[in-house]
Every structure is written in structure tokens, then in C-alpha cells.
Amino acid sequence: MAENSDLKKLQEIIKETWKSAYKIDGDKNLISTAIKPHMEKINSLVDLGKVEPVNYEAIITEAIRLKTTAKEIERSYVDIPALERNPLYVSEFKANLQALSIMTVNIAVDRNIDISDAMQKAYEEMGIDPEQQEEPQIWADAGALDEYMTAFKKQGDFKAAGDTDIVPKSLANIEPSPQEQPLLARTPTAKIPIA
Amino acid sequence: MSGFSFQELEDFRGERKTALLVNNEGKVAICYDQKPEFDISWVEFDSKAKKISLVSEEGQYQNLGVSISDDMKLNLLKAQEILLAYVKNKEIISCALHPFVVSAN
Missing domain, CATH: 1.20.120 (Four Helix Bundle (Hemerythrin (Met), subunit A))
Incomplete structure (x- = not known):
């Protein structure tokens, strides 16, 4: 049942x-x-x-x-x-x-x-x-957050999309490579009416 | 009539500056410079439509509005949680981990 x-x-x-x-x-x-x-x-x-x-x-x-x-x-x-x-x-x-x-x-x-x-x-x-x-929510579990921050501080291996000029250095030292440039382009998005 | 209903809002990105970061270990983060309109409970990735949505307990959901490449899609499939970071002038004001749910409708 x-x-x-x-x-x-x-x-x-x-x-x-x-x-x-x-x-x-x-x-x-x-x-x-x-x-x-x-x-x-x-x-x-x-x-x-x-x-x-x-x-x-x-x-x-x-x-x-x-x-x-x-x-x-x-x-x-x-x-x-x-x-x-x-x-x-x-x-x-x-x-x-x-x-x-x-x-x-x-x-x-x-x-x-x-x-x-x-x-x-x-x-x-x-x-x-x-x-x-x-x-x-303010993330309180510093252990897990540190792990994330460390991962994001690693050079390379990241793909980024959207407005990457707002990403703080503490989250990413991403220097977009020429190959990644297309991913950084702002994409037109459809506006969805409120239901 | 029940007061509960699913409500689809306009794209999260809209007027916000929004960035999606993904690596090949399945670590995912979204940065934004304006607070969400609701308390986010989890984040969903529709792998077929290649869309990421923010979802609240009350039934509101909002498409992130960021395009996802095939490379990113492969990495997103490995993710189980996502870091949401509220950023002002490139300084993190607050951030939180949320469950990341992958669907393949």
C-alpha cells in the first residue's frame, strides 16, 4: 500500500x-x-x-x-x-x-x-x-569549509561559468585559460513567469 | 485549498552577479552578490536539460540561469554537495554547504 x-x-x-x-x-x-x-x-x-x-x-x-x-x-x-x-x-x-x-x-x-x-x-x-x-546560514563547520577552500585554491582543474569577476581570491585563484574563455561568456537566459 | 504550491521564480542570476565553479573532484560552488529571495534547502541539477535549480522547503524553485558545458556536466554528476557563497566586493560574507541532488529526467 x-x-x-x-x-x-x-x-x-x-x-x-x-x-x-x-x-x-x-x-x-x-x-x-x-x-x-x-x-x-x-x-x-x-x-x-x-x-x-x-x-x-x-x-x-x-x-x-x-x-x-x-x-x-x-x-x-x-x-x-x-x-x-x-x-x-x-x-x-x-x-x-x-x-x-x-x-x-x-x-x-x-x-x-x-x-x-x-x-x-x-x-x-x-x-x-x-x-x-x-x-x-553562516557555515559553522570550519573543518569542512577549510577542505572546500583548499580545493578551490588549487590552481587549474576548474571550470567556471557566469560572472567570474565576483569570485573572491579565497575561493579560487582561477586564471581562466584561453580555452575556457567561451565558458565565461554571459549567456542569455529565458525569463520564467512567476507561477 | 492547500496553501502549499510549487512556485517557479525568475532566473536566480537576473540582476545578480553569479558564478558557478566546478572541478573534476565534484567540488561545486556558486557565488552571488545579492541574497537569495528564499531560504535555500537544496540544489538540483537536471542533467538532461543541463539546468541547475535552487529549491526551498516551501516549494519555491529558481533556475540558476548559468549555461553548463558538457565538461562541467560530467564534473557536476560527481557532486553530492554544493557550497553557496554570498560575496560582496570579492569578500565572502557568508557561505554554506547544501545537498546537491542530480536528476536525469
Whole structure:
């Protein structure tokens, strides 16, 4: 049954999210402890759905609460030195959170559920300013960022497109070779009307 | 009626200065000089249409508006994450890693 398969995937993703949170928590266990009640509530709602109609709205709201909680606590880990956190585990955790978002949105769209309302509710409950969520995130995991910066500082091996005159030296010491010149040309782009 | 809908916006590049950097290890970065109109959750690459789109949790998506050569396409297929860097006067103001999803519709 398609519905159960969606929920099973959601539960699997949440389980993986919890496991990856545990890996980056160190001895603090903040994220894994905070998201566990949400995980258990989702599991209970799914179990309840086996004997009565599935309450998708409640499941989605809880998944959003879980994701928002995890994201907020992860941000507060900025003060932990990057070297104490394995960048691979951090990437794994973030990838799981994104998978959770994608799965939650998919389920909401399939059931015609207003996910914006659920998100707003979750932000209000947690005292989060939605406007603040729109700010670009400051990348806190210096370990992973350094790796990127080092990669981009290497000479050559890069292809560049767009307005490369804005690229800061810290990201790239790219001196476009004559062969790369066509890639730098500004390309006319079609304007897509707002839906 | 549900308040949720997919909303396609005008090209991200538009009036922004935007650059796409790719290497053969699958490292990818996008630099831009004006903040995005929404909180980006992940970035998608349609390998068939050779289009990169920025996507929000709320269903907004925006084509990057930068042309992608075949060389770049091969390198993009190796990428799993992408660095988005907000740049002013060639100084990085902020940057973040986001998941990079490759689709071949």
C-alpha cells in the first residue's frame, strides 16, 4: 500500500537522522535527546494509523518539529571546535535532515496538506523568527569549509561559468585559460513567469 | 485549498552577479552578490536539460540561469554537495554547504 510505504520511508529517514545526530553529539547528546520524543510520537501516530485513519497532518507537523529542533540545536553547536566534529558525520546528518524535508514535503503535497501552516506553527512554538530563517546560514563547520577552500585554491582543474569577476581570491585563484574563455561568456537566459 | 504550491521564480542570476565553479573532484560552488529571495534547502541539477535549480522547503524553485558545458556536466554528476557563497566586493560574507541532488529526467 502506497501510503504505508511513504510513512515507512519517513520512519527510516528519521531513524537515520537520529543515528547521525548521535554521532555528532559527542558527549552532549543534545540533538539526539531533543529529537527522540518527536521520533517516538511519529512512530506512535504511524502505529495508530494501522487501526484508524492515518493522521497525516499530525505526522507532518511532528516531522517539522523534529527537523526544526535538530536544525536549531545544530546551529548552537557553533562553539564546538570544528576538529571535535567529524565533517563526514556532519554532512551525513545534514543530508538526512534534507532527506527528511523532501519526504515530508512529498507526503504533504500528496495529501494536499498545507505545510506552510505547519511550519509556521512549529516556528511559533519554538519561538523562532521565520524572518531569521531566511538569512543565509553562516557555515559553522570550519573543518569542512577549510577542505572546500583548499580545493578551490588549487590552481587549474576548474571550470567556471557566469560572472567570474565576483569570485573572491579565497575561493579560487582561477586564471581562466584561453580555452575556457567561451565558458565565461554571459549567456542569455529565458525569463520564467512567476507561477 | 492547500496553501502549499510549487512556485517557479525568475532566473536566480537576473540582476545578480553569479558564478558557478566546478572541478573534476565534484567540488561545486556558486557565488552571488545579492541574497537569495528564499531560504535555500537544496540544489538540483537536471542533467538532461543541463539546468541547475535552487529549491526551498516551501516549494519555491529558481533556475540558476548559468549555461553548463558538457565538461562541467560530467564534473557536476560527481557532486553530492554544493557550497553557496554570498560575496560582496570579492569578500565572502557568508557561505554554506547544501545537498546537491542530480536528476536525469
